[in-house]
Amino acid sequence: MMPHFWPMFRKEFIQMRRDRLTLTIMIGLPIVQLLLFGYAIQTDVRNLPTVVLDESQTPESRDLIAAFQNTGNFLLVGRVAGRPALDRAIAQGDAQAGIIVPYDYPRRLVRGETATVQVIVDAADPLSSQAAIAAATGVAQVRNLRILSREAGRVPPIDARVRPRYNPGLRSPNYIVPGLVGVILTITMVLITAMAIVRERERGTLEQLIVTPITKTELMLGKIAPYIGVGMVQMTAVLLVGRFVFDVPLTGNVALLYAIALLFVIASLAFGLVISTLVRTQQQAMQVSFFFVLPNILLSGFMFPRQAMPLVFQWVGLLLPLTHFLKILRGILLKGVGIEALWHEVIVLAGFATVLIAVAVRRFHKTLD
């Protein structure tokens, strides 16, 4: 069975080992990416720079402003004297939120009328404004409840207790790191093999290779096999840094995760091979790979929730192996579920791997035209 596979594998392995720069990048890249994503990217936006226009200047208004600050979402950066100054501060970007307490705030509160507080939020960036909007609403609700229940002389009738499971601290790293394993594997695995065949074509070694009895399948499998090991090393690096630097729990069966990751890595490598059979130069291979990486990051659910996407894009997302692998990663690492909850995704990944290898073999011809 496949007598020419091992020589091909050995050759690719030696070449990979000898190319120190590429090897360093392949191992270093995951670590750098992880530190970048882990430290720089926080989706829970806190400390929004805030200016205050306090027209009433009373203990009541100061108490309210303190309540806003205590949520942690508003960072007081200045007080302004009037409405135009507040608008300017937000327009210029000195502040992203403004709190206006009108002069009649304490009076209305005492009279039992509705006292209005205005919170202006720069919503140009929806992600950062959302948390502030929710916090502002929350401040008012808590105070309302306190005042109303005091006047009615009874406790609030309903209390919804939310238990955030699997990531109780709602920490970004817990969500990002498992996803990052998949994203890094996608980028490097696809890119490596997208270059694999065009490189031999460009260097002139392919012509010598295809006059030998090696079969197309042996050639393809021999080319991708050494990189399966690289993929496993990358994954281990990310998981270790995630665990010990970012405190991301490894809840489930890690052995199972590695077994499934093997399928995903093979599918990604095979996809790279397909690209390699489509292009004529290494430069084209690089461009096509990056073209492929973008939808992976945007549509797979790595950064943006798939549930929020229009149906068409949810379907497109299903065509990406990463989408399915992310479910597996988060399922095993965060929820600790086993194969019984994931077999559907596993079958899909196995399907991707098989089909992509078949397409690559079919597209490749052992001739020069």
Place this chain on the structure above:
Amino acid sequence: MTPPAIETHELTRRFGPQVAVDRLTLAIAPGEVFGLLGPNGSGKTTTIRMLCGLLEPSAGWALVAGIDVAAAPEQIKRRIGYMSQRFGLYEDLTAAENLDFYAGIYGLNGAARTTRIAAVVDFIGLRGRLGQLVAELSGGWKQRLALACAFLHEPPVLFLDEPTAGVDPAARRNFWRAIHALADGGTTIVITTHYMDEAERCGRLAMLSGGRLIAMGAPHEVAAQVGGQTLEDAFILLQERDER
């Protein structure tokens, strides 16, 4: 009479409207050193590539070691050795690693591989260079290594496409000594060259021009057929005619 090692009949290859090889018919006997001679673009490389199963013929047929190149290109590949015009070995591997790789690809394993590689290395005189990265070898050593890799599996037919381009005279002489030794052992050799002194060393020549066979026979016969005193005269005559 033994059947020819290579036989072609009206072998033709077109690239779009352009005819690279035009109805080439020839027969080469086992053990012959057969030269393909002609100016650039005369169809030498295209002919060799068709005979190796790298390009499909547009018309006509060719048998190599008794096998139809169009019908069974993969079967041809076990029975031939090939040295491409452009150096085709791995520069980031050592000489020994290249030999080992090609031996493995040609199905040589275990003790057989070791013995065969040792024999070829002695025959070509590669010992002492084995541990060197190919990128660091000079042109002459690269050619020798490429030849070694091409006949590791003892193919009955060897195709050499301008094997000595850019190699110094001493290395070329060594190279030809090896070629003749192989031919004496029964290997059929098809070689293209630009050097007239090399063409003189071939048993027979086929002179190509514009994809067509112009003359065929022993070197002096070819010169006479084209209409020159020497092969070089004939070649220049042909080139001038092509350029007109």
